Amino acid sequence: MSRRAVVIGGSVAGMLAAAALFRSMDEVIVLERDELPDRPAPRKRLPQARHAHILLPSGRDAIRELLPVANVHGRLLASGAHEQSMTDMLGFGPQGWYRRWPTVTDDLTVTCCTRDLFDWTLREAVLGTTPVVVRRAEALGLLGTDARVTGVRVLAEGLEEDLRADLVVDASGRGSRVEHWLEGLGVTDVPTDEVDSGLVCASRIFQVPRGAEDFPLTQIEADPTASRPGRSGTLVPIEGGRWLVTLAGTRGAEPTTHPDAFTDFAFRLRHPLIGQLVSAAEPLGEVSVSHSTRNRRRDFEKAAMPEGLVVLGDAVAVFNPVHGQGMSVAALGALALSRQLRQTDVTAPGFARAVQRAAARSVSAAYAISTSQDQWFPEVVGRAPTLVDRVLSHYMGRLARVATTSYSVSAARSKVATLQAEPSRLLNTELLVAALKGPVMEPLAGPPLTFEESAFVDSMGPLAV
Ligand SMILES: Cc1cc2nc3c(=O)[nH]c(=O)nc-3n(C[C@H](O)[C@H](O)[C@H](O)COP(=O)(O)OP(=O)(O)OC[C@H]3O[C@@H](n4cnc5c(N)ncnc54)[C@H](O)[C@@H]3O)c2cc1C
Numbered sequence: 001m002s003r004r005a006v007v008i009g010g011s012v013a014g015m016l017a018a019a020a021l022f023r024s025m026d027e028v029i030v031l032e033r034d035e036l037p038d039r040p041a042p043r044k045r046l047p048q049a050r051h052a053h054i055l056l057p058s059g060r061d062a063i064r065e066l067l068p069v070a071n072v073h074g075r076l077l078a079s080g081a082h083e084q085s086m087t088d089m090l091g092f093g094p095q096g097w098y099r100r101w102p103t104v105t106d107d108l109t110v111t112c113c114t115r116d117l118f119d120w121t122l123r124e125a126v127l128g129t130t131p132v133v134v135r136r137a138e139a140l141g142l143l144g145t146d147a148r149v150t151g152v153r154v155l156a157e158g159l160e161e162d163l164r165a166d167l168v169v170d171a172s173g174r175g176s177r178v179e180h181w182l183e184g185l186g187v188t189d190v191p192t193d194e195v196d197s198g199l200v201c202a203s204r205i206f207q208v209p210r211g212a213e214d215f216p217l218t219q220i221e222a223d224p225t226a227s228r229p230g231r232s233g234t235l236v237p238i239e240g241g242r243w244l245v246t247l248a249g250t251r252g253a254e255p256t257t258h259p260d261a262f263t264d265f266a267f268r269l270r271h272p273l274i275g276q277l278v279s280a281a282e283p284l285g286e287v288s289v290s291h292s293t294r295n296r297r298r299d300f301e302k303a304a305m306p307e308g309l310v311v312l313g314d315a316v317a318v319f320n321p322v323h324g325q326g327m328s329v330a331a332l333g334a335l336a337l338s339r340q341l342r343q344t345d346v347t348a349p350g351f352a353r354a355v356q357r358a359a360a361r362s363v364s365a366a367y368a369i370s371t372s373q374d375q376w377f378p379e380v381v382g383r384a385p386t387l388v389d390r391v392l393s394h395y396m397g398r399l400a401r402v403a404t405t406s407y408s409v410s411a412a413r414s415k416v417a418t419l420q421a422e423p424s425r426l427l428n429t430e431l432l433v434a435a436l437k438g439p440v441m442e443p444l445a446g447p448p449l450t451f452e453e454s455a456f457v458d459s460m461g462p463l464a465v
Helices: 012-021 057-066 072-078 115-129 178-185 259-267 273-279 326-343 351-374 387-403 407-417 423-427 429-437 451-458
Strands: 004-008 027-032 053-055 082-085 090-093 109-113 133-136 138-144 149-156 159-164 167-170 192-196 200-207 218-220 231-238 242-249 288-290 295-298 309-311
Touching: 004 012, 004 149, 012 027, 012 057, 012 115, 012 167, 012 326, 053 115, 053 326, 057 072, 057 109, 057 326, 072 109, 072 115, 082 231, 109 115, 109 231, 133 149, 138 159, 138 178, 149 167, 192 351, 200 259, 218 273, 231 259, 231 273, 242 259, 242 273, 259 273, 273 451, 295 351, 309 351, 326 351, 351 387, 351 407, 351 423, 387 407, 387 429, 407 423, 407 429, 423 429
Parallel strands: 004 027, 004 167, 027 133, 090 218, 167 309
Antiparallel strands: 053 109, 082 109, 138 149, 149 159, 192 295, 200 242, 200 288, 218 231, 231 242
16 A cells, blocks of 8 residues: 655744655645645634744755755745844843854854745745655644544545544644644643743834845844743844834733824834834834743653654744744654655655654753743742742843853853753853853944934934934
8 A cells, every 4th residue: 555644734843844754655645724825825714824934954954864855944035034243243132232253153053034935935835846746735633543543634625534644743833733633542641741931922024124125134132031921022124125024022021902002102112123123114014922931842752652643833832932943843743754764765664753853952952042031030930949940040141141242251151052052061161161260342332323223314314322
């Protein structure tokens, strides 16, 4: 009998899982209940696409390995996506402005574009270079037993049918019903953790004003240790000479959809630079708001999971989006699937568990980064910080202060933040000594603008700090 994989969900995790599978299977079917547009355009079941989406270098490299011929990154750049060196962006952290180091290293470069462009490009690349097929259908449940999943119950064109599969990948996002489906098979022991700072994101697209065409990615971070609600903002250059600006506030400081309140909120961040830039730019649409921001992970790798089922992407874990990790974690999960396929047959005992365990590595790293900050905001829901958390937070604060003045410390932190190095790397001797010694230069008094950026900002009048 021919070997078939069924992937539930046709977004990032689903398309990349299909890319991982097509060489090992006779047939790969992606089930997607949404209508997928034939150009970069919004779609109903992807509301988060209205907000800033940054692709980390770890995600970019995973996609490169999964689709070596399709050149997804090149396609994105050809369509107007921006590449931004993380050491040459404008960043204001809790410890001050980061200095800029205009060395462009590929491993510290993020890709910036709309989510609509990213999804369409990825979809075109997968469907144009592999035999993977997408079927418009909704998965209703899993077939099989608590020992092995053997397929998916689907609803297509008003009719229910059973679709047999040697492997099922659930990539149906944060709303995944897989836990409920597993319960139906008798699997009930999936450990879950949640940390919810009540964050709300508000986003709006702007035309880049004349004179600001080269303004870089700009980020004003919240200060989790300030004992007040966090406010942050990110201005992302995207295709079509536009900025996508996402503002975020934790419980007690939530932004709204009101257009005037958007600019006010931007001015009330810990530094007014984004407010000033936004007030000089022409808005190109309404303000969109998202409440889908809590951190939640489900440790499928620790549960008595049936063979024949792998869960990837947001269906496993979701993170505070300000860290920009979700798509890269989805890509790294698909890469774990691809690497396991090179070692073991998809029907071999323990295959699914091995994939789930390998995929959990990037989930754990992203979750640790995100929750270690969120747990300090007022009225957070979830586990309280422990003594170890307090000591680590103090150390990370010191390290962040050094990072504002040191390329090597800043780069080491970025490697961890971009999921290219384990968080434990930040505890190595060199960095411990650097944290003890403190900053190697005077902290900056204001944003490290280039001559052109200064000229643009000055043309708008004095920058109130
Ligand atoms: C405000 C915000 C900002 C973000 N910013 C970033 C960022 O900067 N960088 C980053 O990397 N990540 C970011 N993320 C996270 C990112 O959006 C997700 O991590 C990513 O979309 C996960 O991809 P996925 O394929 O797992 O799930 P999704 O993209 O949610 O896709 C799930 C798919 O499954 C389909 N589906 C669901 N149920 C079924 C079913 N039963 N049958 C058939 N199909 C089904 C849905 O229609 C959908 O197409 C952000 C998230 C939010 C909310």
